[in-house]
Amino acid sequence: MSLQANPVAIVVHGGAGRIERESLTPELERLYHETLERSLRAGHEILRGGGSALDAVEAAIVIMEDAPVFNAGKGSVFTAEGKNELDASIMNGSGLQAGAVGGVTTVKNPIRVARAVMENSKHVFFTNEGAEKFAADNGLELVKPDYFRTDRRWKQFLNWRKQEEARAKPQAATTLEQPEDYFGTVGCVALDAKGNIAAGTSTGGMTGKRFGRIGDSPIIGAGTYADNRTAGISCTGHGEYFIRHAVAHDISARIAYKKESLAKAADDVVKSVLKKAGGNGGVIAIDAEGNVVMEFNTPAMSRGYIDREGKLKTAIFK
């Protein structure tokens, strides 16, 4: 139980999709839970100490980016060309400031660069080599591209490539199908003691992505949104659907304009709108009162929270 007058809360996700229970080794399952908990505790400690929601979101996401188990930072999946191209975004609910990066290959923690874009530039969205140049200019940690080459993801990539080669290729579109059912994006939303909400999202994208494809994670309004007057939201799932439905902003708009609760807005968007459209995935969110929502239309979403009573919970399946 927190002793603070104003509630603080934090929620994280490590991706949504279909995980076969049998394919989830006990070790991997333990790693998911352990990393989610470590991420939550890091963010929560900042919040309890009177720190900002932005700092909490960044700290929590950095832990998930550095853990090979999630598809973000270190554990990112491979593109069709066998590279790692990372996207991230962050938003501050108090002034609607935002920062994002797309297609970076040499930045250890994309969420830190997204925050630097927000705070050290007048812009929101930097991409590719330009974003890396900005990261270098701002003293952020760079790594060699092979930092991101983990055995697990490389095997997934080789497996994807084998499937691709086996397929007939009548047209380019066919080869662009989602090869996996699990979208391993990570995200965090936090509410600090001053009533400020922040949200962030970070991803390696889709295995086998090409053409400089960017999903919803770095798109403000799609994968990430935060507004103190409504809620902070971070999404994970089949990104194209989240862009078309402007999912993160839509949840915020339903609270603002339809006067829906966060729970109702998230439920309607994820279980009704997205589900009908065929958009698999989920969202995490916190509103100004510290209500926590974790909503998904897939069999699993790795997730967790420390709520305003200080209660910690992590989960993978429904």
Place this chain on the structure above:
Amino acid sequence: MSLQANPVAIVVHGGAGRIERESLTPELERLYHETLERSLRAGHEILRGGGSALDAVEAAIVIMEDAPVFNAGKGSVFTAEGKNELDASIMNGSGLQAGAVGGVTTVKNPIRVARAVMENSKHVFFTNEGAEKFAADNGLELVKPDYFRTDRRWKQFLNWRKQEEARAKPQAATTLEQPEDYFGTVGCVALDAKGNIAAGTSTGGMTGKRFGRIGDSPIIGAGTYADNRTAGISCTGHGEYFIRHAVAHDISARIAYKKESLAKAADDVVKSVLKKAGGNGGVIAIDAEGNVVMEFNTPAMSRGYIDREGKLKTAIFK
């Protein structure tokens, strides 16, 4: 007066900002009006013939991209490195399909590539070399980067660089200020006889942009949105504000959830929300009844429409 049972309508913009009347030569002013009119007529002819809103939007925007007078396609401004990096997006209001490209340098008509992304891939957003590869694979017209080098924009660039060099540079952020007061992005929204709405936006971005900066134009929900149930919207202005406020989707959401008219929603967002935040620019939009809106908080926005009665109007100043 149209003889069709169902109304068709089209609206275009060629950017918003401050134009000093004295700096606008009669020749340039004539060119603005003449190009806007040519663009409107091309789109309207398609609509009158029973063609789709998507075809009308593409045709209208291609004309503006090919005209050196607007900051899109041929007339695009230069980046800090003296290059041209173009962005565009398109959206179909009937199924919320969308396509976008960012940072392309060798594509003659970015709006055509955005449409190809929407129709020939399962994705929404391709960037940089990847997007160019996709354009080539899809048989779209490529040009050498110097196709985009017009004298007028090059002089603007040299002028920008001189100002930059003259300035002290205490930190990177200072050098990233908006060097111009006019945002020359182009856009189009159309309603076809089947009741389908489409919207598209295309831009060369900001003179002196760097770090692979992407503005609102290729961001679905920010610079472009279309939903048959609400409206189609295309934006122009200081892109970062349009991203943070998810302007295009916000107008759609106000119609859907607050039951506001398009006129009221556009007025509130542009004249109140954006104005208060310091976000200069404007929007064009059409709703399902064919109501046309052209709203801006800047001294000028080059714009025009052919409304459901077939009346054509173009304008630059208030």
